[in-house]
Amino acid sequence: MSSALSLKDLRKSYGETEVVAGLNLELAPGTCHGLLGPNGAGKTTTLRLALGLIEADAGSIELLGHRLPHEASQARMRVGVVPQADSLDPDFTVRENLLVFGRYFGLARREIEARLPALLDFAGLAGKADTRIDALSGGMKRRLALARALVNDPDVIFLDEPTTGLDPQARHLIWQGLRRLTAQGKTLLLTTHFMEEAERLCDRISIIDHGRLIAEGAPRELIAAHVEAHVVEIDGEDSENGCEHLAERYCRRCEKIGETLFCYTAEPQALIAALEGMPHLRYLHRPANLEDVFLKLTGRDLRD
């Protein structure tokens, strides 16, 4: 089957900096694809390019069979967008936000009204139809933004950090919604800074940095390919001295961040046995996750 979105050797510069630097991405229909990268990696710019909002310097974009940016308007007819910055209409109620937004797709009022109950229900806002936007919590606003992105019953949905700034309860609600969408056969392109979120929701993940693709695959594949299966995190007063030797003796790779030593190993038993004999050290043993991959590939330096 052909891709819902296909980006080929995409390039975009602002001034001297190449923000998107030869990016390739194929979005398989019916899947959730994660686009991960540190702040400023070029995620939002990539989404804007893929929507035909800005013109690429080079490369090609095909969205739902339409060549962009030439046929952007037709393509966007079947796309929903949850933008990174909140852009709900504060002058309107929840219901009015959906009604007005549906009109931008050329939908008749009756048609949108027929969809309203399902949309409100989906967003968990059934009792809030006549509430003004400023009276909604952050989680409700994000859910409304998601419902708004569905008003045209899109085939592809772009989600730019849909859960940033939400509490765990609100985040889980959004996750539920996104799972339901993929179950319905929708195609999702999701950017997020929560690795746990990407690991749970995404079938495939592209990690980008400085506008370049640095790794791609299913979450488990990425973990298997880039980091050892187990991580032991060690904290303690003399983590300076004894434990580094310890780590070097028992694990393949270790990294010291502040007071914590991260030991990556395929065989953690020997290290754990040794640590049991050192009660002044606290340790945590866990399976490796996507965050370990992300930090290994993109480094630990702050980006802003």
Place this chain on the structure above:
Amino acid sequence: MSTTRPAGGIRLTPHVFRLTFLPVWHRNFLVWKKLAIPSLLGNLADPMLYMLGLGYGLGRLLPDIGGVPYLNFLAAGTVCYSVMNSATFETLYSAFSRMHVQKTWAAILNTPLGLRDVLLGEWVWAASKSLLSGIAILLVIWGLGLQADFVMSLGLLPVIVLTGLCFAGLGLAINAVSPNYDFFLYYFTLAITPMVLLGGVFYPATELPAWLKAAADWLPLTHAIALARPLVLGQLPQDILWHGMVLLAYGLAGFWAACRLTRRRLLR
């Protein structure tokens, strides 16, 4: 939710003549409708105070101008001033909050609509709103019987529309380059105020010394008043086509610049 495509509604075909700006116009209309009365009163208060305050207060001390009382003379200027103000405020402060603060435009751009639809919707909306302001003043004029000839005064309606489009276009261009609300003060100080003082709202522009009159002839408000004043006084304006073209040209140039500049601002 089913997986069927949106059916019915307006077909969004980009190459044919498009009315796709209408949803943008409609959005603004719905917001306005919620506060229609206070908004209209707010629009009306300022020009009305000028007209009645100066017209009655100053008018008593002044001789008739060209054979009509000062209040009657002032009426046409007030219509144009009110339309200019309304179109300008809508495209500066209100459009700026939609563009910059609320990100309404960015949200719309994620739909099939393009920037031209957004700006066209805003342009026509601001002109519609200023048409209402103009009509409100016109009603006051009719109520006070300031017009010389009712049928002739109906000619003010197209003048109001043109004036609204003119200042809405200019306002959108200024909006496109504005970093914040404070910036608009420059526009008011450098463009709007000189226009009010030199364009012939309060006295005939012919009273100005030649060099200042030459400068005033460049101002769009001068042309609006050149059309509106004779119509209130029951005469057919001179050079109708010329004045109309100038207003339209300013409006189109403003709109064109707004398209270019806003694209550079939002879509790059």
